[in-house]
Amino acid sequence: MQALHTIFASFFKIGLFTFGGGYAMIPLIEREMIDRRAWVGRREFLDLLTLAQSVPGPIAVNTAVFVGYRMRGLRGAAAALLGTVLPSFVIILTIALFFAGIRQNPVVDAAFKGMRPAVVALIIGPVVSLARGMHRILYIVIAATALAIWGLGWSPIYVLAGAAAAGIAWELTIAGKLKTRGSGTEPPKRD
Amino acid sequence: MILWQLFLSYLKIGFFGFGGGYAMLSLIQNEVVVQHAWMTNAEFADIVAVSQITPGPIAINSATYVGYTVGMQLGHPVYGMLGSVIATLAVCLPSLTLMILVARFFMRLKNNRLVEGAMRGMRPVVIGMIAAAALLLIFPHSDAPGDRNFIDGWSWALFGAVLAGSWRKVNPILLIGLSAAAGIVIYGLF
Numbered sequence: 113m114q115a116l117h118t119i120f121a122s123f124f125k126i127g128l129f130t131f132g133g134g135y136a137m138i139p140l141i142e143r144e145m146i147d148r149r150a151w152v153g154r155r156e157f158l159d160l161l162t163l164a165q166s167v168p169g170p171i172a173v174n175t176a177v178f179v180g181y182r183m184r185g186l187r188g189a190a191a192a193l194l195g196t197v198l199p200s201f202v203i204i205l206t207i208a209l210f211f212a213g214i215r216q217n218p219v220v221d222a223a224f225k226g227m228r229p230a231v232v233a234l235i236i237g238p239v240v241s242l243a244r245g246m247h248r249i250l251y252i253v254i255a256a257t258a259l260a261i262w263g264l265g266w267s268p269i270y271v272l273a274g275a276a277a278a279g280i281a282w283e284l285t286i287a288g289k290l291k292t293r294g295s296g297t298e299p300p301k302r303d
Numbered sequence: 304m305i306l307w308q309l310f311l312s313y314l315k316i317g318f319f320g321f322g323g324g325y326a327m328l329s330l331i332q333n334e335v336v337v338q339h340a341w342m343t344n345a346e347f348a349d350i351v352a353v354s355q356i357t358p359g360p361i362a363i364n365s366a367t368y369v370g371y372t373v374g375m376q377l378g379h380p381v382y383g384m385l386g387s388v389i390a391t392l393a394v395c396l397p398s399l400t401l402m403i404l405v406a407r408f409f410m411r412l413k414n415n416r417l418v419e420g421a422m423r424g425m426r427p428v429v430i431g432m433i434a435a436a437a438l439l440l441i442f443p444h445s446d447a448p449g450d451r452n453f454i455d456g457w458s459w460a461l462f463g464a465v466l467a468g469s470w471r472k473v474n475p476i477l478l479i480g481l482s483a484a485a486g487i488v489i490y491g492l493f
Contacts, residue, residue: 127358127359128358128359129358130358130359131355131356131357131358131475131476137360163402163405164402165323165422166418166422167398167401167402167405168317168318168319168320168321168397168398168401169317169320169362169394169395169397169398169401169402170320170323170324170327170360170361170362170363170394170398171323171360172359172360173360173362173363173395173398173399174398174401174402177398177399177402177403177406178402178405178406181402181403181406181407182406186403189399189402189403189406193395193398193399196359196360196363197359197363197391197395199358199359200357200358200359200360200363200364200367201363201367201387201391203357203358203359204353204354204357204359204364204367204368204371204387205367205371205384205387207353207357207368208367208368208371208372208383208387209371209380209383211353212375218491219487219491221490222486222487222489222490222491223483223484223486223487223491224349224352224483224486225454225458225486225489225490226461226482226483226484226485226486226487226489226490227348227349227352227479227482227483227486228345228348228349228352228440228452228453228458229452229453229458229459229461229462229465229482230352230461230462230465230478230479230482231348231351231352231355231440231452231479232348232437232440232441232452232453232462233461233462233463233465233466233469233478234355234465234469234475234478234479235325235328235351235433235436235437235440236433236434236437236466237466237469237470238325238433239430239433239434239437240470242430242433243427243430246427250426250427253427253428253431254427254428254430254431254434255431255434256431257427257428257430257431257432257434257435258431258432258434258435258438259435260435261329261333261431261432261435261439262434262435262438262439262442265337265444267333268319268329268330268333268432268435269315269319269330269333271428271431271432272319272321272425272428272429272432273319275424275425275427275428276421276424276425277421277424278424279420279421279422279423279424279425280417280420280421280424281420282420282423282424283416283417283419283420283423284416284417284420287420
């Protein structure tokens with residue numbers, strides 16, 4: 113049985129050394145969980161990533177909770193979560209505490225004026241790479257979503273819920289029919 | 304009470320945070336800038352910038368920072384810290400609960416047709432949400448100086464340069480560092 117502090121320490125390291133969050137954390141989690149500690153198998157890890165993405169919330173947090181829970185139950189989940197979150201929390205809180213004092217400094221102000229457009233560019237980058245290769249009709253969905261939230265002020269939550277409902281309806285009606293017509297009465301794959 | 308409202312907002316953000324950090328930005332922006340006006344559009348961009356150059360998931364970083372900023376509106380750093388704890392806890396709570404349920408009961412979730420359908424439906428919308436967050440940062444709803452992230456031609460030049468850099472896979476932290484340096488040269492020296 114793994115000691116709680118080992119679980120905490122492992123995830124603390126992951127939280128401390130990954131910049132960019134989410135997907136950038138996956139290689140480090142992989143190295144720590146599979147190669148170094150052998151807490152999960154490689155195949156199980158891939159399944160876990162799929163699960164972590166089907167559940168809302170940061171992927172790193174989801175993965176940590178799952179692995180922690182599997183090893184030591186609720187306490188393990190809590191130790192893993194705390195480990196992942198604590199580095200961010202301490203670093204950001206420290207910055208926030210001191211930032212107020214230097215915010216009016218003209219050099220700091222100038223630096224932030226330069227960083228703001230850069231941040232927007234970094235956000236737009238993934239939009240293009242994620243959308244690449246999607247069906248043309250989905251481009252319209254992407255554009256309509258952006259316009260509804262930005263232009264019409266719709267809440268992203270409603271748009272998200274609507275899309276999930278539409279996806280489920282599609283899966284249960286049209287997609288099901290397409291599958292049966294395409295491949296006969298083959299039972300759904302299970303492993 | 305503003306701290307209770309903060310808790311509810313971040314609970315909502317955690318619960319609907321599908322599609323990773325950038326998609327969550329749209330939810331955070333909607334709660335923090337649009338709905339509650341806890342901060343301006345420019346302050347929000349600053350928080351995203353700080354979150355980018357520090358380690359950890361962007362959702363956690365921004366929760367800690369936004370929590371502090373909102374708590375500080377009650378006038379004392381103790382409230383700021385309390386706000387940080389509340390927002391960070393709230394954004395993790397749905398993850399914690401749902402992932403434990405998944406680990407316990409729904410290991411078969413990955414083959415579930417309903418989950419698959421919902422994920423397929425949300426995928427394009429998540430991309431649209433990221434685009435909406437970017438659009439709102441470029442073209443804010445108000446014309447107040449605190450809402451404007453693009454103040455002149457230099458802003459657009461930096462935007463273009465960083466966009467080109469990110470497509471060429473230049474490290475984002477380096478890109479932000481260079482933009483900060485450029486900002487100091489452009490706005491600090493002239």
